[in-house]
Amino acid sequence: MTVVTSYSSAPDLTTEDYVVLGLATCFVKEDGEVTSVEVIEAIPSAALEALVKGIPTAYKFALGTTLGSVFDGNSYQIPPEFPENAQLSDEFEQRIFSAARTYKRRESAKLLIPQGSTYSDFKYSTERKRILNAARVVTKDDNVKQHPNTHKIL
Numbered sequence: 001m002t003v004v005t006s007y008s009s010a011p012d013l014t015t016e017d018y019v020v021l022g023l024a025t026c027f028v029k030e031d032g033e034v035t036s037v038e039v040i041e042a043i044p045s046a047a048l049e050a051l052v053k054g055i056p057t058a059y060k061f062a063l064g065t066t067l068g069s070v071f072d073g074n075s076y077q078i079p080p081e082f083p084e085n086a087q088l089s090d091e092f093e094q095r096i097f098s099a100a101r102t103y104k105r106r107e108s109a110k111l112l113i114p115q116g117s118t119y120s121d122f123k124y125s126t127e128r129k130r131i132l133n134a135a136r137v138v139t140k141d142d143n144v145k146q147h148p149n150t151h152k153i154l
Contacts, residue, residue: 007073010097015068018110019100020048022062023082026130034129038086040078042099045109052112054123058130061120064113067100081118090132 006014020043027034043051043062051057063081070077076088089095103110113119 005068005073007067007071007097009093010100013067013097013100013104015066015072017067017100018064018103018115019067019070019096020045020062020064020103020113021070021079021082021096022059023086024058024130025060025126026058026132027126028133029131030133034131036126037132038083039089039132040082040086040092041089042092042096044099045102045106048109048112051122052119056123056125056127058124058126059122060124061118061122062113063118064110064115066115067096071096 006012022041022043024039024041026037026039028037038060043059048062051059051062061081063079065079069079071093076092078086078088
């Protein structure tokens with residue numbers, strides 16, 4: 001008999017709730033050089049449905065699993081299917097809980113990757129690089145030029 005427990009930061013979820021984790025190739029820009037990093041991320045149900053249909057993605061593969069096999073409430077257990085050099089995404093706890101909730105609402109998405117199995121038939125592409133530490137610098141040139149009569153009462 002399995003003991004089902006809930007999480008203090010997400011009382012609506014239990015260790016038995018389904019979630020999908022993906023291994024994504026992302027990039028970090030340091031001193032003008034771009035280097036690749038492998039990141040483990042939770043994939044919400046709507047995103048998974050789109051990825052399975054064949055849109056280009058940076059995900060190499062995805063694993064269907066449970067919250068309890070990844071997070072016991074105190075520490076993370078990276079599944080053995082993922083490489084040792086892979087790192088967890090930013091705000092991993094919040095993201096994994098959010099993704100798990102999407103599978104509770106959309107039960108049919110669980111059938112795409114059954115629990116305990118992996119899916120690797122994604123249309124893998126890093127053509128559009130996903131840079132994790134990109135900074136947006138806004139300048140005056142970014143302002144939209146408006147027509148001179150926009151704010152006038154005519």
